[in-house]
Amino acid sequence: MFVHTSNHDTTNFFSDKYLQLNSCGNQICNGNDFVVSRPNGRHDYLLLYIRSGKCTAVYDNKTYTLRPGNFVHYPPDVEHRYIFHKEYPCESLWIHYVGKNISEILEDLNLKGGVYNCPPSSKVMSIFNEIILEYQLKRPMYQTATNALIMQLLT
Numbered sequence: 284m285f286v287h288t289s290n291h292d293t294t295n296f297f298s299d300k301y302l303q304l305n306s307c308g309n310q311i312c313n314g315n316d317f318v319v320s321r322p323n324g325r326h327d328y329l330l331l332y333i334r335s336g337k338c339t340a341v342y343d344n345k346t347y348t349l350r351p352g353n354f355v356h357y358p359p360d361v362e363h364r365y366i367f368h369k370e371y372p373c374e375s376l377w378i379h380y381v382g383k384n385i386s387e388i389l390e391d392l393n394l395k396g397g398v399y400n401c402p403p404s405s406k407v408m409s410i411f412n413e414i415i416l417e418y419q420l421k422r423p424m425y426q427t428a429t430n431a432l433i434m435q436l437l438t
Contacts, residue, residue, distance in 0.1 A: 302382035304429040307418050309411075312336075313372035321363040327381035328389075329357040330436070331365065332411065334403070336373030340365040342397055352403045358396040376411040380433055392437055410436045 298305075305327050310317075331340070332354040340347050340355045341364040349355060349365075357363050359381070367373045382388075389395065401407060414432045417425045 298381045299383050300426075301384055302388075302430045302433060303380065303426065304414065304418060304433060305379040305381055307378040307411075307415050307429075308376070309415060310367070310375045310377065311373075312367035312369075312375075314369055316369050317367040319363055319365050324357060324359060324361045324363050325379065326359050327379045328359060328385065329355075329363060329377060329379050331355050331357075331375055331377045332401070332407070334374040334376055334408070336367070337371035338365055338367050338373050338375060340398065347398045349398065353398060353400055355398050356394060356396055361396055376408075376415070378411075378414060378433065378436070388434075388437070394437060407436070 331338075331349075333349045333351055335351050338349040340349050341362070342355055342357070347353075347355070355365065367375070410432050414429050414436070417428045417432070422428075
């Protein structure tokens with residue numbers, strides 16, 4: 284079993300920018316249990332989307348089984364706890380983002396912390412893949428591009 288507990292991530296920071304991607308990625312878990320436990324959360328928002336398989340997530344002291352199309356949205360400084368079980372190979376996509384106006388944007392979208400369902404779609408996958416690509420390549424204006432993509436994903 285692998286347990287991830289690091290709170291010393293160099294991508295875990297505040298920003299006074301309107302919106303900023305801190306980090307993102309695609310996680311494929313099979314073969315071992317993979318546990319993420321951050322008792323104090325992070326300084327940014329986390330959106331964890333399940334593409335395939337199953338994942339167990341804890342939010343607000345409630346346990347949820349996440350399946351394809353489900354996502355958990357953790358606000359800043361809220362405990363992160365989720366487990367990918369070896370019995371259920373899982374692929375997830377995730378973004379950590381922050382911004383000075385993001386709480387107002389999320390309020391307008393009625394997107395608070397918690398577990399949500401977003402039926403699997405090629406559009407959602409395409410947006411995640413574009414965010415990850417822009418972040419990896421860091422081309423000129425990548426922050427502007429990722430901001431626009433995050434807004435598309437959130438809406």
